[in-house]
Amino acid sequence: MFAVTILGNNSAIPTPDRHPTAQVVTYNEQLMLVDCGEGTQMQLTRYKVRRSRIRYIFISHLHGDHYFGLIGLINSMSLLGRTEPLAVYGPPELEEILMMQLRVAATTLRFELHFHALLPEATGLLFRDKDMEVSYFPVKHRIPCYGFSFSMQRRKRRVIPEQARAYEIPSAFYSKLQDGEDYESKTGSIVKNDWVTLPPPRPKRYVYCADSIYDEDLIPYMQDADLVYHETTYLADLHQRAAERYHSTTVQAAGLAARAGAKRLLIGHFSSKYTELQPFLDESRPVFENTDLALEGTTYLL
Amino acid sequence: MFAVTILGNNSAIPTPDRHPTAQVVTYNEQLMLVDCGEGTQMQLTRYKVRRSRIRYIFISHLHGDHYFGLIGLINSMSLLGRTEPLAVYGPPELEEILMMQLRVAATTLRFELHFHALLPEATGLLFRDKDMEVSYFPVKHRIPCYGFSFSMQRRKRRVIPEQARAYEIPSAFYSKLQDGEDYESKTGSIVKNDWVTLPPPRPKRYVYCADSIYDEDLIPYMQDADLVYHETTYLADLHQRAAERYHSTTVQAAGLAARAGAKRLLIGHFSSKYTELQPFLDESRPVFENTDLALEGTTYLL
Numbered sequence: 051m052f053a054v055t056i057l058g059n060n061s062a063i064p065t066p067d068r069h070p071t072a073q074v075v076t077y078n079e080q081l082m083l084v085d086c087g088e089g090t091q092m093q094l095t096r097y098k099v100r101r102s103r104i105r106y107i108f109i110s111h112l113h114g115d116h117y118f119g120l121i122g123l124i125n126s127m128s129l130l131g132r133t134e135p136l137a138v139y140g141p142p143e144l145e146e147i148l149m150m151q152l153r154v155a156a157t158t159l160r161f162e163l164h165f166h167a168l169l170p171e172a173t174g175l176l177f178r179d180k181d182m183e184v185s186y187f188p189v190k191h192r193i194p195c196y197g198f199s200f201s202m203q204r205r206k207r208r209v210i211p212e213q214a215r216a217y218e219i220p221s222a223f224y225s226k227l228q229d230g231e232d233y234e235s236k237t238g239s240i241v242k243n244d245w246v247t248l249p250p251p252r253p254k255r256y257v258y259c260a261d262s263i264y265d266e267d268l269i270p271y272m273q274d275a276d277l278v279y280h281e282t283t284y285l286a287d288l289h290q291r292a293a294e295r296y297h298s299t300t301v302q303a304a305g306l307a308a309r310a311g312a313k314r315l316l317i318g319h320f321s322s323k324y325t326e327l328q329p330f331l332d333e334s335r336p337v338f339e340n341t342d343l344a345l346e347g348t349t350y351l352l
Numbered sequence: 353m354f355a356v357t358i359l360g361n362n363s364a365i366p367t368p369d370r371h372p373t374a375q376v377v378t379y380n381e382q383l384m385l386v387d388c389g390e391g392t393q394m395q396l397t398r399y400k401v402r403r404s405r406i407r408y409i410f411i412s413h414l415h416g417d418h419y420f421g422l423i424g425l426i427n428s429m430s431l432l433g434r435t436e437p438l439a440v441y442g443p444p445e446l447e448e449i450l451m452m453q454l455r456v457a458a459t460t461l462r463f464e465l466h467f468h469a470l471l472p473e474a475t476g477l478l479f480r481d482k483d484m485e486v487s488y489f490p491v492k493h494r495i496p497c498y499g500f501s502f503s504m505q506r507r508k509r510r511v512i513p514e515q516a517r518a519y520e521i522p523s524a525f526y527s528k529l530q531d532g533e534d535y536e537s538k539t540g541s542i543v544k545n546d547w548v549t550l551p552p553p554r555p556k557r558y559v560y561c562a563d564s565i566y567d568e569d570l571i572p573y574m575q576d577a578d579l580v581y582h583e584t585t586y587l588a589d590l591h592q593r594a595a596e597r598y599h600s601t602t603v604q605a606a607g608l609a610a611r612a613g614a615k616r617l618l619i620g621h622f623s624s625k626y627t628e629l630q631p632f633l634d635e636s637r638p639v640f641e642n643t644d645l646a647l648e649g650t651t652y653l654l
Binding site: 062063064065066069088089091092093095096112113114118119121122125126129130141143144146147150151154155156192193 | 398415428453
């Protein structure tokens with residue numbers, strides 16, 4: 051399974067019903083947390099996400115609605131007896147803030163916290179394991195800010211059983227076929243790999259664009275993604291206010307998704323001035339049909 | 353009105369139903385916040401407490417369940433356009449943490465934040481206005497920690513109308529009688545103030561003991577208080593664990609309240625290991641009858 055669960059969809063000012071940004075990316079049995087606004091640890095409990103399974107946390111930028119809940123989550127993980135290491139990726143000052151908060155509380159974490167500073171204006175691979183690859187890219191916001199791209203690792207080639215049997219390839223060799231090897235028969239003749247296999251399915255990709263002003267430079271990062279999250283703090287009429295505050299509107303986000311050839315768009319980070327969310331969809335869908343609202347407690351499958 | 357509203361009654365690990373410590377002390381139209389665990393700003397919204405009315409915030413100590421929600425609240429106050437100054441009292445490192453969090457977000461508050469550092473092991477008056485007087489005292493916990501005492505200002509003397517009339521004191525002079533002045537009649541004879549007035553009612557007092565190990569040194573601060581809040585993180589059987597972690601049990605808190613001659617006791621800061629709170633009452637009341645559970649969303653009048 052590769053999925054995104056929304057824990058919060060609101061911008062700056064949280065309410066009891068709309069929480070600041072936090073998302074859980076699930077792949078197989080692993081969980082990754084993307085941003086961690088105030089109250090995220092309660093949201094994890096509410097939506098029965100097992101915090102002990104979280105191994106990686108990515109913080110896009112240091113506006114409070116994206117990280118004020120992190121120290122509380124880390125603290126609780128330790129109180130609950132976590133021993134597995136936790137990796138946190140975020141702007142360098144975040145480490146200083148966390149360390150100070152632990153120090154004044156005389157807290158020694160029961161697990162290793164590995165902090166990885168995101169370098170300003172940089173881009174690149176953050177980590178790769180056997181299933182997943184995460185990279186980051188700069189996003190234009192009022193302070194240094196980063197988006198994240200989550201890509202399943204490329205799968206193995208698919209054996210076409212009829213073809214393999216036709217060439218009398220023993221099934222014990224199939225796993226090597228999946229790895230792309232050619233087959234050499236007992237008589238020395240070569241069966242080319244691509245005669246008997248199909249290329250692996252394209253690895254699915256989720257792209258999280260964090261908080262961003264309207265920015266066409268994001269298109270290459272969103273290109274062909276299966277799911278893109280782009281903020282829509284404002285409806286289209288407030289495009290000027292959006293630009294002033296380094297945020298985006300519905301029409302802008304949907305336009306980028308369309309131009310990038312994304313498969314699906316998730317919109318969120320709604321300003322707390324809006325009580326109804328339907329207008330966000332009504333404005334986005336004419337520009338990019340396959341748009342959904344990022345709703346709290348909802349899981350979106352890739 | 354003089355009252356305490358509980359916004360959170362849980363110890364370290366919050367859940368969606370039990371929040372970390374935060375209380376609102378209301379007197380007349382003013383609000384003061386006492387501790388500010390994660391999610392306090394959402395709790396203020398949930399229980400319709402107007403955050404714009406909060407003028408003073410007191411933070412007892414720098415364990416996260418008592419202050420992780422402060423930066424978010426301050427941030428939201430500014431986003432919501434607050435211009436009135438805000439006074440925050442807490443351990444000195446708190447100022448450093450707040451300032452760093454504002455700095456990395458490039459946030460300039462729209463109001464003045466006056467930070468007052470609580471000095472280690474000190475005690476004394478924090479502020480006094482025409483209605484209220486707040487002082488603090490040291491509490492024994494794993495890190496520097498303070499309790500707070502909220503006392504209504506002494507009221508004016510009460511005129512006994514029958515007596516005042518008997519001495520033919522004109523009613524225009526009554527406000528001076530309330531201030532304690534004697535009355536001199538036209539013939540030059542003196543009517544002593546205490547012949548025609550009664551002493552003012554004793555000023556009501558709320559004492560918040562924060563997180564504390566069992567400590568008889570608290571008794572003088574609790575003495576004769578109308579309402580005392582004392583933590584009971586654990587039930588009586590876990591007194592050893594309580595001591596190890598610098599916390600208290602039901603029987604200990606109730607015992608202190610009884611010895612201090614307090615009028616009423618509020619218990620809270622329950623460990624998240626307990627799902628039922630009734631046993632806390634069952635253990636406290638035999639020791640100190642007038643005990644209540646600090647329940648979220650409940651207001652206790654003095």
